[in-house]
Amino acid sequence: MSDTSPASARAAQAAHPAPAVLDVWCELQCPDCRTALDDLRALRERYGDRLELRLRHFPLEKHKHAFAAAQAAEEALEQGKGWPYVEAVLGRVEELDREGEPFLIEVARELGLDAEEFDTALIDGRHILIVDADQAEGKAIGVTGTPTYVIGGERLDGGKSQEGLRERIEEIADRLLAERPA
Numbered sequence: 695m696s697d698t699s700p701a702s703a704r705a706a707q708a709a710h711p712a713p714a715v716l717d718v719w720c721e722l723q724c725p726d727c728r729t730a731l732d733d734l735r736a737l738r739e740r741y742g743d744r745l746e747l748r749l750r751h752f753p754l755e756k757h758k759h760a761f762a763a764a765q766a767a768e769e770a771l772e773q774g775k776g777w778p779y780v781e782a783v784l785g786r787v788e789e790l791d792r793e794g795e796p797f798l799i800e801v802a803r804e805l806g807l808d809a810e811e812f813d814t815a816l817i818d819g820r821h822i823l824i825v826d827a828d829q830a831e832g833k834a835i836g837v838t839g840t841p842t843y844v845i846g847g848e849r850l851d852g853g854k855s856q857e858g859l860r861e862r863i864e865e866i867a868d869r870l871l872a873e874r875p876a
Contacts, residue, residue, distance in 0.1 A: 712874075714744065714745050714846070714870040715748060715845065716737070716748065716843060716867070717750045717843065717844040718730075718747055718750060719752045719828075719837045719840055720749060720750065720751065720752065720840055721752055721753050721757065721764070722766075722784055723759055723760045723763060724784075724787070724840045726839075726840060726852060726856070728784040731781055731784055731785070733859065734747060736860060741871075744867075744871055745867050747777070749767060750832065751764035751768075751825045752832045753825065753829065754839070754840065757791075758794070759790050759794045761825065763798055764825040764828075765815065765816055765825055766783070766795075766798040766799075766801075766815070767779055768824050769807075770802065770805070770812075772821075773802075773811070775805050775807060779801060779807070782801045783798065786801075795816055798812065798816070799813050799816075835849060838851075843859065843863060845863055845866045848866060
């Protein structure tokens, strides 16, 4: 029998404190989001599991495949390769523009994911509610474009410029991590 007392739960939390969270409001047909990938990779490298990058969807109406791409990213997340899928699609925005959903399924196949399940997920819409909820929450907090970041309650708009954003995210992440109980 394992010890599930409040004291042991607190001890377990102290041994593995919760990471700081960076919500990344992204759109997979957005060239600015592709540009942001270098910053996201650098943040992952610097912080490892001390900073949780959470993909949040904000498909823009001007990009006709963005909503399907957001659903596909959710399917990739469900299959265990969310960020690799996001990076692969963003790295080839022009192909997504030209080819649409067949391209999304092809990327899944290239990453060794279940492409048939991707196709089914896009047809049955099983991830629509997640995408809709993200978009609604984004609008509610003032997201107007992508990429937009939220960390420590602060919203940083990367749609206008990426200049200085990684440094600002690092400042906030460092502060949040320093405030955590030791």
